[in-house]
Amino acid sequence: MPDDVRETAKVSNAKASADALAQYRELGYAVVRGVFGPKDVTALAEAFDRIYTQGLAHQASYRDRNVFFQIAPDPALDRIVRFVQWPAYIDPVLAAYRTDGRLLNILAPLIGRDLKQIINQMHWKPPGAAKVDFGYHQDIHFRRPAAAYRDAGNSYIQTMIAVDPQGPDNGGLTVYPGSHKLGPLAFPERGRIMDADMSETDLLALGLDPGKLVHLELAPGDLAFWHLCTIHGSGPNNAPIDRRAYLNGYVTAANCDRGEWAWRDGDACTLGEPALVHYEELHSRPGPFYLDDGQA
Ligand SMILES: O=C(O)CCC(=O)C(=O)O
Secondary structure, three states: HHHHHHHHHHHHHHHHHHHHHHHHHOOOOEOOOOOOOOHHHHHHHHHHHHHHHHHHHOOOOOOOEEEEEEEEEEEEEEEEEEEOOOHOOOHHHHHHHHHHHHHEEEEHHHHHHOOOEEEEEEEOOOOOOOOOEEEEEEEHHOOOHHHHOOOOHHEEEEEEEOOOOOHHOOOEEOOOHHHHHHHOOOOOOOOOOOOOOOOOHHHHHHHHHHHHHHEOOOOOOOOOOOOOOOOOOOOOOOOOOOOEEEEEEEEEHEEEOEEEEEOOOOEEEOOOOOOOOOOOOOOOOOOOOEEOOOOO
């Protein structure tokens, strides 16, 4: 690429990021287009296929320390891998993307350059699968124990890299703009969010207007990110293509007692012995073992 074109691309990327940060502050979510290019998307798609094949070799949900494969029976497809937590311990490509500098460039102005990671997760929604929805929720309710997560509003960001094109047809993300300013809300009790539909009733029960929902349309390589209190969910896949997404959640290290280091003063950190993140029995029951009911 000629230098003047490269410089123009840099300026427009910087402008896109600045716009996204302003939108994030105002609306609680934002999208930066084309953070990752076609080669990155191919590498990620191959990693998703590799890990999916590994997952299908398990008859039931499976844990080995922080690595967790959520395997769900499916009436049409026999069984599916719904998600895998902490695949970066077992796949070098996924490990490299969790600390990619392009993510840090977007995160640093918001939460700094000393960051731990509290989410590393792959999601699939294979076409034809019966149950792939995530009911509306705020991530803050899953950051436990609450005392380990400080200054929630200013310290945490969830990111999602689109591997496939995604929108409302194939179960892309839906967000409620501005909901990050409402703080933690008392959602009606309806079990695990991965067993719940995106129900407008949940929003109405909170006095919120479902007409304000925004369905994100992402191309492969786009990055969406959102606040811990942003209400979001995602629906079924009614399209003929999968909907694969790579989710990584980060926190200002000084404000969190949990998580794996991602960057220390901007320098990428590699994974070593697993640290305590959200699997409470990491040390007393590390596994590997199967789970009958699919619970983590
Ligand atoms: O894959 C999805 O759409 C669900 C993402 C989500 O709700 C989350 O990571 O909190």
